[in-house]
Amino acid sequence: MIPGPFSYHRPATLAGAVKLLADLGDDARPLAGGHSLVPMMKLRLATPTHLVDLHGVADLKGISRDGDTIVIGAMTTQHELLTSGDIRQSLPILQEAAALIADPQVRYLGTIGGNVANGDPGNDMPALMIVLGANFRLSGPGGEREVAASEFYQGAYFTALEPGEILTSISIPVPPAGHGYAYEKLKRKVGDYATAAAAVVLTMAGGKVATCAIGLTNLHETPLLATDAANAAIGSNLDAATLKQAASAAEAIMAPAADARGPVEYRKHVGGIMVMRALQRAAGRAA
């Protein structure tokens, strides 16, 4: 399994990378961790004739805090998320999800930018980005712009990225102290994409759910924000009837593909279960 031939570029600056991608046009692809793109190239399902490796661009790395916002450079790896004290303290749900992505070797190279920008319905981070209200900073020949994660995903492998644009960083508002969170992912084995997964971030007040957001992974061609399911949970103490109601509301918007992970009915059914488990576990963690 040898990829088709291509030319390799390793720009040292973001401006250099953007210019290369603009000049080379559709035949060029940016290379981040490469753990989605390189396997596709080995199968010849992707045949870019130019790869623009972003590893030399220092500006795309790192995790910083800007007031109540965490800014994560697009080339930050899953391994770096897992070992970051800032992420552990402020966005622990990212660590819970990152630990469920692929395997340790892949996490050393796989990046959060690649995970969110690829548009693969199986990627885990996009649903979290929507739940957390993240914004994506994009840089292209026309300059810089910000797009909300909730506006970014348009279809499978189809995003708001314009030709020549690169995702440079992700800004995530820090959830309130004492929030509860959970990412429940059903998968067949280590390294697999989710059969179904649900992300929950909520706050509790007086034993009842005060605020709640629920995201769904790999249950539609784009990540979903399950608003009706979250509204069902808000104001309740997550009794059995409410959990079932939230699961049904979430199942109503799911449209998974039937594949080796199971038929549509099964994936929706376990998707509902992931929602119930994530709600319960998040509530148990909330202060």
Add this chain to the structure above:
Amino acid sequence: MAKTHVTMKVNGAEVEGLVEPRTLLVHFIRENLQLTGTHVGCETTHCGACTVDLDGMSVKSCTVFAVQADGSEITTVEGMANPDGSLSALQEGFRMMHGLQCGFCTPGMIMRAHRLLQENPSPSEQDIRMGMSGNLCRCTGYQNIVRAIQYAAAKLNNVEFKEAAE
């Protein structure tokens, strides 16, 4: 396709070569450097047989281009023995605990376990199982691989290796 000049430090030695950009790191290691301890297993980023240590990270060398590793420092299983040629603690652990049968996955297992123990010198059994979850073995059922790594951790920590009760 024009070839690109790459240099790396592999097992402590400076090496160089001319590669096509599409040359995978595992092929550069095996074919250009003639270091065939690193195995090509599934070629699909699943099995971990091709795992090498690249700048302090365990990576699957079938999913990295050699050009990406230009300027890096790499350790392969050939670099794992002690300087006097005796077996390292991990290699000894795999031998003593029967951590292999056919041996195909072993170079990747040892390279991954090496980085795991660098990051977590006293891993729990769960830490080992999660830390090794990117490496597949079709022979052992993993029990003896876990024991081999526990043996190595104990030896590196200068404590007596105690097998968990069955």
